[in-house]
Amino acid sequence: MAGTAEGSGPSGAAPGAGPVEPALPKGFRSAELGWPELHRIPHPRHRLPLLGDVLGVDRDRPVQDSMRLGRELGPVFRRRIFGKEFVIVWGAEQTADLADESRFAKHVGLGVANLRPVAGDGLFTAYNHEPNWQLAHDVLVPGFSREAMAGYHGMMLTVAGRLTDHWDRELAAGRTVDVPGDMTKLTLETIARTGFGHDFGSFERDRPHPFVTAMVGTLSYAQRLNSVPSPLAPLVLRGAARRNAADMALLNRTVDALVEQRRRSGGGEGDLLDRMLATAHPETGEKLSPQNVRRQVITFLVAGHETTSGALSFALYYLARHPEIAAKARAEVDRVWGGTARPGYEQVAKLRYVRRVLDESLRLWPTAPGYGREALRDTVLAGDHPMRRGAWALVLTPLLHRDPGVWGEDAERFDPDRFEPRAVRTRPPHTFKPFGTGVRACIGRQFALHEATLVLALLLRRYELRPDPGYRLTITERLTLMPQGFRLHLERRRPAGAAPSAPEEAAPWTGEEDTAPAEGCPLHTAGSRSAPGAPA
Numbered sequence: 001m002a003g004t005a006e007g008s009g010p011s012g013a014a015p016g017a018g019p020v021e022p023a024l025p026k027g028f029r030s031a032e033l034g035w036p037e038l039h040r041i042p043h044p045r046h047r048l049p050l051l052g053d054v055l056g057v058d059r060d061r062p063v064q065d066s067m068r069l070g071r072e073l074g075p076v077f078r079r080r081i082f083g084k085e086f087v088i089v090w091g092a093e094q095t096a097d098l099a100d101e102s103r104f105a106k107h108v109g110l111g112v113a114n115l116r117p118v119a120g121d122g123l124f125t126a127y128n129h130e131p132n133w134q135l136a137h138d139v140l141v142p143g144f145s146r147e148a149m150a151g152y153h154g155m156m157l158t159v160a161g162r163l164t165d166h167w168d169r170e171l172a173a174g175r176t177v178d179v180p181g182d183m184t185k186l187t188l189e190t191i192a193r194t195g196f197g198h199d200f201g202s203f204e205r206d207r208p209h210p211f212v213t214a215m216v217g218t219l220s221y222a223q224r225l226n227s228v229p230s231p232l233a234p235l236v237l238r239g240a241a242r243r244n245a246a247d248m249a250l251l252n253r254t255v256d257a258l259v260e261q262r263r264r265s266g267g268g269e270g271d272l273l274d275r276m277l278a279t280a281h282p283e284t285g286e287k288l289s290p291q292n293v294r295r296q297v298i299t300f301l302v303a304g305h306e307t308t309s310g311a312l313s314f315a316l317y318y319l320a321r322h323p324e325i326a327a328k329a330r331a332e333v334d335r336v337w338g339g340t341a342r343p344g345y346e347q348v349a350k351l352r353y354v355r356r357v358l359d360e361s362l363r364l365w366p367t368a369p370g371y372g373r374e375a376l377r378d379t380v381l382a383g384d385h386p387m388r389r390g391a392w393a394l395v396l397t398p399l400l401h402r403d404p405g406v407w408g409e410d411a412e413r414f415d416p417d418r419f420e421p422r423a424v425r426t427r428p429p430h431t432f433k434p435f436g437t438g439v440r441a442c443i444g445r446q447f448a449l450h451e452a453t454l455v456l457a458l459l460l461r462r463y464e465l466r467p468d469p470g471y472r473l474t475i476t477e478r479l480t481l482m483p484q485g486f487r488l489h490l491e492r493r494r495p496a497g498a499a500p501s502a503p504e505e506a507a508p509w510t511g512e513e514d515t516a517p518a519e520g521c522p523l524h525t526a527g528s529r530s531a532p533g534a535p536a
Helices: 062-073 092-098 132-144 146-172 179-196 210-225 230-236 238-265 272-278 290-321 323-337 345-349 352-364 421-426 445-462
Strands: 076-081 084-089 104-107 370-375 379-381 385-387 392-396 463-467 475-478 480-483 487-492
Touching: 062 076, 062 392, 062 475, 084 092, 092 379, 092 392, 132 146, 132 272, 132 290, 146 179, 146 345, 146 445, 146 487, 179 210, 179 272, 179 290, 179 445, 179 480, 210 238, 210 290, 210 475, 230 238, 238 272, 238 290, 272 290, 290 323, 290 352, 290 445, 290 463, 290 480, 323 352, 323 445, 345 445, 352 445, 445 463
Parallel strands: 084 392
Antiparallel strands: 076 084, 104 370, 370 392, 379 385, 463 487, 475 480
């Protein structure tokens, strides 16, 4: 949930510029160091000395556990686990205040900081004071321009075809399909092929690719570190630590081989890896170091597929549970695409209702369920809670997205019409944050949204989705969220073949924050400077 607040202020000044603000202490900063009136913030009952709020805690589901407590304690509350005190925020007023970039910045939380042994100063895990995030951002952001995105579209279609071939075989054999597993295969292959020219062969394997197994192990280990007292971790997690070291070594070997193959080949077709290896910063001429290239590739491969696979899995769950919504979305696909075998890039943006289905799924279960914000100077949160410089809070996105004051008393109900343009315009700002907030933006947001909308539409056009009546949604947590054990029965359908209509001109994003880059997505970047072709 938290990490170092180091480097959130200036580290030096020119002669005569005034006193230099002292650097913040390194390492974890417990909330009592940064919140002068912490006693006013409610916490769970039955707090124990030394152990803190451990009674009744679900160690395997900390996000859902915090959601339960947040409903009881209110929009600002705190938890103490083994001597570490956290402040958690989910109210719309407080979240909007934390979005003020003049007073708050990204905070690398404990769960994220636990990934630094493998991802280092990659775009997601870099601290604010580390320069490589800005360098990588400026070098890579043209890789997500409109022109670049249109170039990725064909490969997305090809990988989606491998998914539907696999599902056709499962359907012919009378088997259900493993939705989270297959969405993970799809999104891993998509980012690997479009970004790095690599094929993991996921759909030709009976078991997950070793890279996926190692990735899940690393994410799970990072989550477990948060639930064990730091002094006891080397003893309690000795076996898990050995497995994690092996997982990290496999991730590194896989990426090193991928990069070395590209170096030997002399370059690809201008994809992300080419940019990492060859592109110099347009102003400084600096290039990414070999070590940072490895870290960025790992970041993109892990984060670039983990959250998108979760978003697709949740959307398919809700479509299967709401056949009337699936029918409406399917009708839009038939109307807009008609009998087109391979829909073009521009045709995806015209699927406004399908996008609303995706947005509503991300509202209820944002696969990146929280993001940290730290104070750049002494301030007061929402006019009520004083915060010292370096104090931090965790925004609990699933509860923010369920705030009844914003979303109504039926906030638990799945309703894509919440994202009709009029509803979006009348909603307060900073209340829909599946990708977080701030200048530490999710560079892959438009990539993920285009991919997910395309895949949902292709699957709706091809299949009727039948849920298992006995399945109850269970969420597994490994820093990101995923429906566990979710399978679908499929029925093949015939496309309607209607001629495409002339739908209204559609923007690529139908959410509330067209102009605000995002922070909460694990595919983070950081940078306040704009670059040609930067996604909105």
